[in-house]
Amino acid sequence: MTGSATQGIKTVLHPVSDLAKATAVYAALLGVEPTTNESYYVGFEAAGQNIGLVPGGGSRAMTSPVTYWHVPDIEAKLAEVTAAGATVREAAHDVGGGRLVATFTDPDGNVLGVLQDH
Template sequence: MTSSATQGIKTVLHPVSDLTKAKAVYAALLGVAPTTDESYYVGFEAEGQHIGLVPGGGPQDMDAPVAYWHVPDIEVKLAEVIAAGATVKEPAHDVGGGRLVAAVVDPDGNVLGLLQDR
């Protein structure tokens, strides 16, 4: 089997209903201030992990946390997981700064995120 190895889960996004309240809870939990603090997204860097808060689940309509596996080539990894039985929920697209994200759904309905940094 030819494969593009993943680099592990480094990003987890959480949908939140109240960004201000969630930001306070996550800052207390992680013991750090946010590195990104916008009305549409709050992000924290802690222990090599990126934890993001997405108000209302964002444009991707998240209703549960989504873990993002960092991959060297998102298109190759998408092809591999689709061939293995996943379906596309969110095609690969640039979210700014050359960062590409995509999401697939496994056969049990779990959403799996893919992320490629340039």
């Protein structure tokens, strides 16, 4: 198989219905306070992982957790997965600080994410 290897799953976003309650649970689980605590997103960094809480699934209307595979070239990876049968759900876009994210579905409809840091 050719193409670029990922850097692993380092980011998982969870849709939540009550941000305050979820924040307390995840802080207890992870043993750390949030590094980002906004009304639209709460983020934690623990053991090299980025765990995000998105109220109501956010603009993406997430209905289940989405894992984000970190990649060196998001456009190249999207081209590789679509050539293999995936369907782009959300095109690559900047979410701040030069970080690019995109989502796609596998042939069974599972939502997967890719993330490229600046």
